[in-house]
Amino acid sequence: MIETMSAKHFVNDATHLVNSALQALTITNPSVALDAENKIIYRRPGHAPQVSIISGGGSGHEPSFGAFVGEGLLSASVAGTIFASPSAEQIRRAIMSRVDAQKGILVxxxxxxxxxxxxxxxxxxxxAAGMKVEMLVVGDDVGVGRAKAGKVGRRGIAGTVLVHKISxxxxxxxxxxxxxxKVAKLTAENIVSVGASLDHVHVPGRAPPDPNSSEKLADGEVEIGMGIHNEPGSGREKVELPKLVERMLQQLLDQKDKDRAFLRVNSxxxxxxxxxxxGVSVLELGGITAEVVGQLEKNYNIKPVRVLSGTYMTSLNGLGFSISILNVVNTNIGGPSMLQLLDAPCEATGWAAPVKKETWEAKSSQVRDASASAVDEIQASGLKIDPEAEKAALISGLERLIAAEPAVTRMDTVVGDGDCGIGLKRGAESVLKMVSQTKLSGDAVVDLSKIVQVVENTMDGTSGALYAIFLNSLVHYLRQQASAGVATAKVWGTALKQASEALSRYTPAQPGDRTLIDALHPFIEVLNASGDFKKAAEASKKGAEGTKGMKASLGRTVYIGGSGFEQVPDPGAWGLSELFLGLAGVKSSEPDYEMV
Structure with a gap:
């Protein structure tokens, strides 16, 4: 996890930022309008009369509240400046002039x-003007207990959006x-929430935070129960995610904690x-969600009927998350249930719940049987190869490639992102493990097919895809030559050339583009001309060395730029040539390639 909150922003004028963000809501949802002077987002007139629902608060919590205005959700929202309440006059104008008041208003x-x-x-x-208005105050946060909160009561945080959606x-x-x-109040009374964050947030336009401030969290430290305006919670701890989630769920659900036992989940x-x-990445939020759901079931025997995971109420770019639990209860109004109201469609850009109720209620556990679609056991081709010689060559080639990893990594650090050597090493080690632990069949197609499966499962990124395409094509073209009976140098050369041509359908890379093709192409050409694997490997190494000083036409190096290409060969080409030399029985030379 990143542990430093950025004080960098694209828009540093806080007033302009709030105003332009409100304007953007009318661009992304044509059903809403903006009263710019009063910072009110409201539904355009023309819909059937209904109870109007108004909410709002300080800016900085987007998509709350403006992006929740729309059919089936809020009728209007009123925005203050960042983390500051809107004025009473803004709110009065929203209530008295920007929503339909015929059936009453809930604030x-x-x-x-x-x-x-x-x-x-x-x-x-x-x-006082004679309007029919009710007001509901939502406090769902359990981060601060009864004793500390006193008469103020619980703060309102993300659980509030469930009140908005249902009402x-x-x-x-x-x-x-x-x-x-009644239903809004009942919903609010059955929600508990708690948040946690790795740092305080920075408000655009304000001075950067003092790195020596006592407010700043130490590396690895988490504020449990932090509010959505940088307010302190129940304490700070250095704790990993599983233990953090455990603490948060205890605050939400432990009935023995009388300071925080606000809700008994009895539904x-x-x-x-x-x-x-x-500020949490989508990837990391997924990991958090899985951890929370797993602990709920394991420790509390709770299997949520709906799981909403996403961005609903922020603290600017806060590096944290909150957990809210709604205990679904009977509304006793003779109408739709809480769940039906939660599932009901709406037209608000901030609400994200795309899964239909029928899908949730189906509770499907069906999976596709992998065996039903899996490729049958690899069929022998009859193209023979000496299994002992094959094994020795593979081990030699793979060990040489593994030994070359530091050099390849150094090269890729100069002209790439530094992961080429590790990727090649990971794939080579996995294939080496398989070769060392498996008795090879002596059928070239069968044995190569097994290697391809390992490569596909262990090598990712661009190079992994290129190797997988090439090797799968090589298997195909070797099988086509099964009638030869023995996998001679000529058979290998022909199949390699055909596989290279197949690879060209997926990448425009040609010799001279500074890619692994600069090592692959000469190997294939010399093997077909001479039938000598060692000469072909040496040609491959010469091709790789020739990429030093060659300006890249493809790959990440093109975007990185600079003069690194003048200092080192292409790392992918170098790694492939090392593999070929090893396969040909050439022992690794010392020292490894040194950068100039």
Whole structure:
């Protein structure tokens, strides 16, 4: 995990940033409009009358709240500056002029003092004008317990979006304000959430954080229960993900923790929300989600009926995540259930839940039987090869390639991203293990096919794909020459040439482009001309050496630029030539290639 929060931003003017981001919402969703002066995003008129739902708060929590405005969700949102509540006047204008008031209005706000006071003032002004308005304050965070929170109560964090979604879907059905408020309140009372972060966030336009500040988290340290405005949580620890998730779930679900036992999960239906606070990669959020779901089932026997994982409420680019658990209960209003409301479609760019309820409820455990589609056992070709000589040549070639890894890595560090040597070594070690532990059949096609399977499973990236395509083609063309009976140099040469031609259909690389082709092509040409594997290997090495000073036409080196190509040969070509020399029985020379 990255452990330093970036203070770099593309837009450093916080006022311009908020205003332009609000404008962008009207670009990505044509059903919403912007009152720029008051920072209000609202649904355009023309839809059927319904209870209007308004929310909002400080900016910096996107997609909350503006991107949740749309059919089936919020009717309007009001934005403050970054991490600051909108004013009471902004809120009053939203309530009294930007939404349909015919069936009443529900104002939902997270439990922060500024938000509660300003939204409350706007609500009271609307009531004084004779409007039918209800206000609900959501506090779902258990990061700060009862003792410390005192009269303020729990903060509102990501679980609030579930309240918005469920109440918004109910309002869209034409339900009364009384029922919409009741279900929203019931939802809020059945949600618990907690967050964790590796660092505090930086607000655009502010001075960079002091690296010596006591607020800064140490390397490897996690703030458990951190709020969405950099507020402290329950404590800091150096802890890996499994233990971190364990602590977070304890705060959410441990009934023995009387300071935090806000919710007893007593329903057979539980919704899980894993929320990205803004700076966690999609890949890492997937790992977090898997860990949370696994521990819920193992330690609490909870199997969520819905799992939402994504970015719903951020803390700018916060390097953290939150877990929210909704205990699904009966709404007792005679209408759709909480789950049905959660599943109901909506038209808001910030809401992401693309899986249909039918898919969730099917609970399918079916998998495709690999044996049903797998390729049959490799059929013998009859193309013979001395298994002992074959094994010796393979071991020699693979060991030489493995020994060349440091040199190849040094070269690739200059002209690439430094992973070529490791990739070749990983593949070579895997093939060497297979060859050493397996009795070769003496059938060239069968044995090469087994090697191809190892290469495909252990070598990734561009070079792995090139090797896999080439070797699969080589298997094909060797099988076509099975009538020869013995895999002679001539047979190998012909098949190699045909496989090279097949490879050219997938890559434009030609000799002179500074790729592994510069080592492969001369090997094939000399082998076909001479029938001598050693001469062919030496030609391959000469071809690889010739790439030093050759400007790349393909591959990562093209993008890296610089003069590195003048200092070292192409690492892929060098590695392949080392393999060929080893296969031909040429012992590794010392010293390894040294960079000039």
């Amino acid at each position: 939902t706000v997270m439990n922060y003092t500024g938000d509660v006071l300003n939204f409350g003032m706007g609500v009271e002004k609307a009531k 918004g879907a109910l309002a869209a059905t034409g339900a009364s304000l009384e029922d919409v408020y 057979n239906e539980v919704v899980l929300l894993i929320n990205n606070l803004g």
